[in-house]
Amino acid sequence: MAASISATHSPASTGPPGSRRDSYDNLEPLFETLSELAPEDARRTRVREDILCRALPLAEHIARRFTGRGQEYDDLLQTARVGLIKAVDGFDPRHGATFLGYAVPTIMGEVRRHFRDRTWAVRVSRTVKEVHVRIGPATEILAQRLGRMPTARELAAELDVELSEVTLALIAANCYTTQSLDTAPDDDESSSAYSLAAQLGRLEPSYELLENAMSVGPLLAAxxxxxxxxxxxxxxxxxxxxxxxxxxxxxxxxxxxxxxxxxxxxxxxxxxxxxxx
CATH class of the missing domain: 1.10.10 (Arc Repressor Mutant, subunit A)
Known part of the structure; x- marks a missing residue:
């Protein structure tokens, strides 16, 4: 479905971000029309696709907010579009809320679940993933409030979780991505002879020095x-x-x-x- 949205991308989603707000704002009348049409009515499909196309810039905007965190923009965009579809299908105008107020947390939640469930290089528990996702926003809030970076104990109090859970989440952040053994230590791809894999198994002279020191130590004392x-x-x-x-x-x-x-x-x-x- 996300691919079909891309294929039916409307002109309303083109142009600079500042000029696209009206394309997904004030969509409630279309949702009222949608709710009045029967599921088998062909007009209902067209109205739904019109809403999706007009709301596409919202998914693009949210996807851009999560760039620079180790994930390709295209993957984030597809995930945000899935969240948009869920928002369109789950929104009920009879509750009195605006579509924008409902769609933003729905799409952002879908993107955060993408980071939580699919982008960890090492398997960690779901609880640790959830705390890890919450640490970032909480750190920004506390840093502004305290004028410095918060401690793990302050993060735990802000998130209302145990200190051990925050500690595990901070440690698990090192498992988020891994580095290839073919990567050169200086990030120079041409230096394949000096890759991390080439360093494995080499004789470490410090080990011999340590062994000698351990052997000679008692003799020196005597x-x-x-x-x-x-x-x-x-x-x-x-x-x-x-x-x-x-x-x-x-x-x-x-x-x-x-x-x-x-x-x-x-x-x-x-x-x-x-x-x-």
């Missing part, structure tokens, strides 16, 4: 205090052998011998290599 202090000054304090010798009141040659002997012992303990004589 060293005599002077040998341990010389190692700390030399390799962590970046002091020269001469500076260490001056601080201890010994010769630079003695410092060198201590370092050589201590490092050989540590190597023997860690790698089980025999200390050369």
């Amino acid at each position: 060293l005599p205090e002077r040998e341990r202090q010389i190692l700390v000054w030399r390799y962590f304090g970046m002091m020269t052998q001469s500076e260490i010798a001056a601080r201890l009141g010994i010769s630079q040659m003695q410092v060198s011998r201590v370092l050589t002997r201590t490092l050989a012992m540590l190597r023997s303990e860690v790698l089980s290599e025999p200390v050369p004589t």
